[in-house]
Amino acid sequence: MIGAEGQRTGPGTIGVVAIAAAVLVFLAAPVAIIVIVSFSGADYLTFPPPRLSLRWYERFFGTPEWRQSIVVSVQVASLTMVFATVLGLAASLALVRGRFRGKGAIYAMLLSPMIVPTIITAIGLYFFFVKLKATGSILAMAVGHTVLALPVVVIIITATLQGFDLRLELAALSLGASRLVALRRVTLPLIAPGVVSAALFAFLTSFDELLIPLFLAGVEVQTLTVRVWNSLLLEVDPTIAAVSSFLIAVTCAVLGASALLRRRTDV
Amino acid sequence: MAAPEGVRAGAEVRLQGLTKLFGPVVAVSDVSMTVPAGSFFTLLGPSGSGKTTTLMMVAGFVHPSRGAIAIDGIDVAALPPQKRDLGMVFQSYAVFPHLTVSENIAFPLEVRKVSAAEIRRRVGEALELVRLTGYERRLPRQLSGGEQQRVALARALVFRPRVLLMDEPLGALDKKLRAHMQLELKRIQRHLHVTVIYVTHDQEEALTMSDRVAVMRGGQTEQVGTPAELYESPVSPFVADFVGESNFLDGVVISTSPDGRAVVRAEGGLELRGTSREPLHVGQRVVAAVRPEKIVPQDARASELNRGKGVVDQIVYAGDATRYSVALGATGTLTVKVQNRLASRQLATGDLVELAWDPGDTRLFARASDER
Ligand SMILES: Nc1ncnc2c1ncn2[C@@H]1O[C@H](COP(=O)(O)OP(=O)(O)OP(=O)(O)O)[C@@H](O)[C@H]1O
Numbered sequence: 149m150i151g152a153e154g155q156r157t158g159p160g161t162i163g164v165v166a167i168a169a170a171v172l173v174f175l176a177a178p179v180a181i182i183v184i185v186s187f188s189g190a191d192y193l194t195f196p197p198p199r200l201s202l203r204w205y206e207r208f209f210g211t212p213e214w215r216q217s218i219v220v221s222v223q224v225a226s227l228t229m230v231f232a233t234v235l236g237l238a239a240s241l242a243l244v245r246g247r248f249r250g251k252g253a254i255y256a257m258l259l260s261p262m263i264v265p266t267i268i269t270a271i272g273l274y275f276f277f278v279k280l281k282a283t284g285s286i287l288a289m290a291v292g293h294t295v296l297a298l299p300v301v302v303i304i305i306t307a308t309l310q311g312f313d314l315r316l317e318l319a320a321l322s323l324g325a326s327r328l329v330a331l332r333r334v335t336l337p338l339i340a341p342g343v344v345s346a347a348l349f350a351f352l353t354s355f356d357e358l359l360i361p362l363f364l365a366g367v368e369v370q371t372l373t374v375r376v377w378n379s380l381l382l383e384v385d386p387t388i389a390a391v392s393s394f395l396i397a398v399t400c401a402v403l404g405a406s407a408l409l410r411r412r413t414d415v
Numbered sequence: 416m417a418a419p420e421g422v423r424a425g426a427e428v429r430l431q432g433l434t435k436l437f438g439p440v441v442a443v444s445d446v447s448m449t450v451p452a453g454s455f456f457t458l459l460g461p462s463g464s465g466k467t468t469t470l471m472m473v474a475g476f477v478h479p480s481r482g483a484i485a486i487d488g489i490d491v492a493a494l495p496p497q498k499r500d501l502g503m504v505f506q507s508y509a510v511f512p513h514l515t516v517s518e519n520i521a522f523p524l525e526v527r528k529v530s531a532a533e534i535r536r537r538v539g540e541a542l543e544l545v546r547l548t549g550y551e552r553r554l555p556r557q558l559s560g561g562e563q564q565r566v567a568l569a570r571a572l573v574f575r576p577r578v579l580l581m582d583e584p585l586g587a588l589d590k591k592l593r594a595h596m597q598l599e600l601k602r603i604q605r606h607l608h609v610t611v612i613y614v615t616h617d618q619e620e621a622l623t624m625s626d627r628v629a630v631m632r633g634g635q636t637e638q639v640g641t642p643a644e645l646y647e648s649p650v651s652p653f654v655a656d657f658v659g660e661s662n663f664l665d666g667v668v669i670s671t672s673p674d675g676r677a678v679v680r681a682e683g684g685l686e687l688r689g690t691s692r693e694p695l696h697v698g699q700r701v702v703a704a705v706r707p708e709k710i711v712p713q714d715a716r717a718s719e720l721n722r723g724k725g726v727v728d729q730i731v732y733a734g735d736a737t738r739y740s741v742a743l744g745a746t747g748t749l750t751v752k753v754q755n756r757l758a759s760r761q762l763a764t765g766d767l768v769e770l771a772w773d774p775g776d777t778r779l780f781a782r783a784s785d786e787r
């Protein structure tokens with residue numbers, strides 16, 4: 149039966165809607181609960197919280213170790229963003245524009261970190277950096293995260309480049325621009341939305357990733373995710389909820405920014 | 416951009432044995448031609464005949480497999496596109512969507528490090544030339560197709576290239592606007608004395624705009640000449656068919672005379688006379704081509720004319736002219752085009768008519784095989 153809006157209605161539809169609603173609830177509920185608990189006034193994790201307060205946020209932002217972890221996480225994520233975006237852009241240009249043998253193999257290789265379990269990558273990187281005596285450094289963690297972020301960056305930027313009209317670049321060349329000038333003044337401004345959103349995803353990939361820094365972090369230099377993990381092993385207090393809410397807020401902000409960006413360039 | 420100041424009249428472009436292979440595909444094969452300085456030269460041909468490939472080799476975006484390109488006598492093989500100083504207008508316009516009209520036009524001057532004051536002056540002149548003054552701050556998406564095309568044209572001319580390359584630049588415009596832009600292009604080309612190499616598959620456009628036309632087919636040039644030469648004396652049935660329109664009658668030569676004329680018996684028995692560029696011999700299989708507007712129903716009385724009796728089969732009224740399909744029995748069908756002048760008689764389907772046309776308008780082509 150066809151409804152007024154051309155949509156089928158009936159028992160089947162109701163079933164689908166019910167399942168979809170259940171899935172959404174299961175996806176969103178943990179987030180909602182964590183956020184609510186983070187404002188709890190109780191001394192331990194309870195739901196629903198007996199009263200509301202900001203004490204766990206005070207604890208989170210007031211503790212030097214937690215504050216330092218925020219700085220470390222942001223540094224690692226920022227470096228990852230820069231590395232992955234620059235490398236990913238160069239690789240994407242070569243993959244989309246270039247005509248050379250083994251292109252498919254190189255593409256597959258760049259995407260392989262998505263297939264290999266992260267723990268395997270983490271262990272491999274650990275042995276590598278131990279040899280270099282470079283564990284515990286921000287750079288090492290950023291390099292590790294760059295490996296993880298590259299596939300996303302390459303996928304987003306190659307997709308953007310595929311939609312780019314190559315004739316614009318040819319036109320720039322015919323008008324006397326060198327290849328570099330054509331890239332800088334014509335291609336990059338036009339694919340900027342794709343590049344920026346790839347950069348944001350690279351940032352997020354690093355910001356909420358645990359395994360790589362778990363292997364590569366030092367005693368002094370710990371990302372937020374590692375410190376959450378370590379403190380979970382010792383005791384569970386609602387500070388964790390505040391930290392988690394903070395991570396969720398950052399993720400939402402970055403995703404929101406990238407959505408806004410896409411909307412602006414669509415008009 | 417006023418031409419008189421520093422007249423850099425267009426350059427001569429010479430192609431010599433130009434060939435391009437894409438793997439096994441022969442896109443362009445042994446093309447040689449000279450584009451005279453300051454002329455409007457058109458590459459005309461059906462889809463896939465190698466027009467774009469030829470143009471791209473001149474522009475430097477495609478490397479020739481063989482052959483040479485010389486601009487004013489200087490071989491440009493070693494020069495990349497950005498060093499050739501050729502203006503180029505693409506079918507898709509390729510206007511930079513993120514730059515305003517004046518930024519688009521300023522682009523080639525900026526990359527040449529022209530001073531800001533000079534850029535402002537020349538962008539203003541270029542806008543005036545293409546009649547877009549007042550559009551400076553608009554973005555391409557705020558322009559119509561025709562306006563975008565004029566921006567692309569201004570941008571390709573503002574750095575005073577000596578040769579302007581255009582690949583079907585009017586393909587996406589409606590008929591009216593197209594006719595208008597054709598006139599504009601001609602006006603600008605005459606004003607600047609720039610050499611234009613123009614690609615189109617629209618024979619009408621080629622005939623009205625060009626000083627010379629090269630008809631391309633299967634990667635080769637079939638005929639190079641002025642529009643009148645192509646129309647009045649095509650060298651092959653292909654040109655007779657592609658440039659303008661022709662009726663074709665298959666037949667056999669039954670007698671020849673030394674002035675190139677020959678009498679042919681068409682397949683249905685109709686005898687007709689025509690002219691040929693190459694000597695024909697009796698018994699040879701030929702194709703006779705005659706244009707629809709050269710055939711006149713009935714009135715002509717001179718004995719020199721080819722004649723055939725037939726029945727009006729189909730009528731297509733096109734305003735200024737009417738086209739009749741006249742069935743000549745076993746010989747086939749001829750298309751006849753009659754201008755609708757004052758008091759011109761309209762025929763009706765089923766009317767019996769006598770058709771007459773001049774042997775001088777009947778071109779005979781030897782049939783190599785079953786080729787047309
Ligand atoms: N990059 C390429 N690789 C392989 N074949 C090609 C390539 N470019 C063109 N060709 C082939 O070369 C021939 C000529 O192409 P070209 O684009 O020059 O034709 P054209 O005359 O411009 O046609 P159109 O009017 O359709 O634009 C075609 O058969 C085409 O398939």
Ligand SMILES: [Mg+2]
Nearest residue numbers: 466467468582
């Ligand atoms: Mg083409």
